[in-house]
Amino acid sequence: MVPEKVCNSFAEAVADIPDGATVMVGGFTGPGGLPQNLILALRNQGARKLTIIANSTWGAGKAREYIDVSILAENRQIKKAIVSVMADPNPLRSTAFEVQYRAGETEMELVPQGTLAERIRAGGFGIGGFYTSTGVGTPVEKEKEKKMINGKEYILELPLTADYALIRAYKADRMGNLIYRGTARNFNPVMAPAARITIAEVDEIVEPGRLAPEVIVTPGIFVKRIVKISQEGK
Amino acid sequence: MKARLDREAIALRAAKELQDGWVVNLGVGIPTLAPKYIPEGKTIIFHTENGALGFGPPLSEGELEHKDYNLINAGAQFITPRPGMSFFDHATSFGMIRGGHLDVTILGAFQVSKRGDLANWTSPERTVQIIGGSMDLAAGAKRVIVTMEHTTKDDKPKILNKCTYPLTCKECVNLIVTDIAVIEVTKDGLLLKEVAPGWTVAEVQALTEAELLVASDFKEIEL
Numbered sequence: 001m002v003p004e005k006v007c008n009s010f011a012e013a014v015a016d017i018p019d020g021a022t023v024m025v026g027g028f029t030g031p032g033g034l035p036q037n038l039i040l041a042l043r044n045q046g047a048r049k050l051t052i053i054a055n056s057t058w059g060a061g062k063a064r065e066y067i068d069v070s071i072l073a074e075n076r077q078i079k080k081a082i083v084s085v086m087a088d089p090n091p092l093r094s095t096a097f098e099v100q101y102r103a104g105e106t107e108m109e110l111v112p113q114g115t116l117a118e119r120i121r122a123g124g125f126g127i128g129g130f131y132t133s134t135g136v137g138t139p140v141e142k143e144k145e146k147k148m149i150n151g152k153e154y155i156l157e158l159p160l161t162a163d164y165a166l167i168r169a170y171k172a173d174r175m176g177n178l179i180y181r182g183t184a185r186n187f188n189p190v191m192a193p194a195a196r197i198t199i200a201e202v203d204e205i206v207e208p209g210r211l212a213p214e215v216i217v218t219p220g221i222f223v224k225r226i227v228k229i230s231q232e233g234k
Numbered sequence: 235m236k237a238r239l240d241r242e243a244i245a246l247r248a249a250k251e252l253q254d255g256w257v258v259n260l261g262v263g264i265p266t267l268a269p270k271y272i273p274e275g276k277t278i279i280f281h282t283e284n285g286a287l288g289f290g291p292p293l294s295e296g297e298l299e300h301k302d303y304n305l306i307n308a309g310a311q312f313i314t315p316r317p318g319m320s321f322f323d324h325a326t327s328f329g330m331i332r333g334g335h336l337d338v339t340i341l342g343a344f345q346v347s348k349r350g351d352l353a354n355w356t357s358p359e360r361t362v363q364i365i366g367g368s369m370d371l372a373a374g375a376k377r378v379i380v381t382m383e384h385t386t387k388d389d390k391p392k393i394l395n396k397c398t399y400p401l402t403c404k405e406c407v408n409l410i411v412t413d414i415a416v417i418e419v420t421k422d423g424l425l426l427k428e429v430a431p432g433w434t435v436a437e438v439q440a441l442t443e444a445e446l447l448v449a450s451d452f453k454e455i456e457l
Contacts, residue, residue, distance in 0.1 A: 028308075030310055084365050110365055112370050135369050182286070186324050
């Protein structure tokens, strides 16, 4: 029997995230594919000393009226961020995380975006690491193993896994199978296999069989919890 | 002061490099201006890091009522659907980049060196740290075209013997399109191919730290 995956509330879905947990958060630029309700629930739940793995520490969301990871930084819940972007692209705006990082209160690991995605993919699929030419000759190669393969220089990058992943999809069935809309897919399907407990917020939850098996992007075994976004939700 | 090309003209000149059927990724800044200058009859397959291929041009200011947050590019522009487009996740998207499936990427730059090193993600003065997809694109695309102003705001050279800013990628740039010149990075050094109307080789060289070779078919930039 498949355990019940549907949660009744966002608060219930994130209730057991403990202090010190490593949490992946899907999304890219803008609200598309960003699990806004789960981020808000985690802020309200209050777990601290979190390691956040995401594309960005964000911060622009506030000005554009959506919720992003920066609310966790504002609430001082982040100990470390592993991201490809730490800053608002607008140099005149400092994000909460940026301010804390500059004050030495938080740690950060800056990772090229493709390497970040592939490290997460490797983590989810049991790969012990991979060699990439991205970052060779740059500050990213520091303290990493180097290798020449077929005359080209590579550096070793190691996998990333997490205790929890908060992701956003379009539709789920009760088995946890997910489909996505447009570019809102981004990091979400990559993170789903990489966390011990993956929680998806979705627009709609349907009965098994209502989503064609051929179009499933994230197979349900990667998803432990599903929460439906209410009509009024983001 | 002689007239320099504006950002639109730089984008227009860079767009001339795009060949029919190429898969192209555009960085933020000047490169995002390039799509409207694709010559008629050429089909370009645009790629964006966040997982789309073959989409149409971004919505203009007047079209924003049609905006859809599930249809954006990496520069946070709203893109338009087009028959034949596809969506995929971030790992697949960067697999396309890393795997050499992109014909060209057009990127902005703070500095470029004479051997084609690129610095465009941070500077010693900036606390802002944004690697984003720049290192993957510069290392993975078959060709890298840089579009930028030729000098800094206080007229210091940005094309140098050696970059002083942290690198994005070493020896990756193929062509530099600036507001006064078009320069190819070759094994022998930087080859000056074109200058903006009214500019001389000596004037461009004076604003370039690295030594410039002059192409045999050297000419004025045609817009």
